[in-house]
Amino acid sequence: QVQLEESGGGLVEAGGSLTLSCTASGYSFSFSVMAWYRQTPGKQRELVATITRGGSTNFRDSVQGRFAISKGSAGNTVSLQMNSLKPEDTAVYYCYVKDRWGSEYWGQGTQVTVSS
Numbered sequence: 073q074v075q076l077e078e079s080g081g082g083l084v085e086a087g088g089s090l091t092l093s094c095t096a097s098g099y100s101f102s103f104s105v106m107a108w109y110r111q112t113p114g115k116q117r118e119l120v121a122t123i124t125r126g127g128s129t130n131f132r133d134s135v136q137g138r139f140a141i142s143k144g145s146a147g148n149t150v151s152l153q154m155n156s157l158k159p160e161d162t163a164v165y166y167c168y169v170k171d172r173w174g175s176e177y178w179g180q181g182t183q184v185t186v187s188s
Contacts, residue, residue: 074099074177076167081182084157088186092152094167094179099148105170106143106150110163110184117166121152135161157186 080092092108107122121131121141129141140153150167167179 074169074171074175076169076177076179078165078167078179078182081165081184083185083187086157086159086186086188088157089153089155090157090184091154092165092167092182092184094150096148096150096169096177099171101172102147103169103171104174105168106141107168108141108150108152109166109168110161111166111181112163120165123150154184157184159186159188162186 075097076094078092078094080090082090084090102125104125105122108120109117110120111117119132120135121129121139123129123141123143131139138156141150143150162185164181165184166181170176
């Protein structure tokens with residue numbers, strides 16, 4: 073069973089930076105997709121950024137140019153570098169992975185709060 077452990081959330085002023093990290097355990101292969109989602113109260117969870125096994129990345133428009141996603145060489149970690157943070161980036165951020173068989177796994181979420 074894959075388990076995901078997130079870290080790096082917190083409180084930051086607008087314009088600041090944070091880096092979220094997620095480490096996967098219980099899986100010995102490369103994930104087909106690793107991603108970060110976020111959710112605010114009363115809204116649907118939204119995709120923030122993805123990175124594929126091959127290293128291709130994709131970002132939602134509102135974070136393009138401000139956020140960067142990367143994965144570790146061992147393939148079991150994924151990070152989200154968030155720069156020029158805005159109050160509207162405030163949310164609970166979730167790590168997501170999909171394994172080679174299509175099974176999906178979520179982290180428990182980490183709170184990011186950006187003060188104005």
